[in-house]
């Protein structure tokens with residue numbers, strides 16, 4: 001099993017989660033992080049750390065966030081390791097809680113198949 005980052009992270013990238021991860025499982029996109037399912041040890045430390053409640057154990061993903069499984073697994077090998085030097089995006093608080101943020105991503109950074117909007 002793995003934990004997964006979901007849509008709430010997009011355009012926020014608060015980066016609190018990285019500090020709580022005992023292994024190197026977070027990968028950094030331009031406007032979000034994902035978790036490498038090959039590295040995650042399912043400790044769950046990151047869940048409480050995220051201000052947007054964007055991280056779930058895969059077996060607790062609500063139906064509308066299921067695209068996150070494919071999203072994390074596909075992008076993690078393509079993205080660089082996220083370090084503790086990552087800073088929250090400048091307009092993170094503006095985007096926190098905004099719906100349908102996945103739909104704002106370029107196609108190569110969005111979940112496939114696209115989530116219902």
Ligand code: F3S
Pocket residue numbers: 005008009010012013014015016017018032033049050051052053054055
């Ligand atoms: Fe994203 Fe939450 Fe981490 S917004 S960067 S999953 S603390």
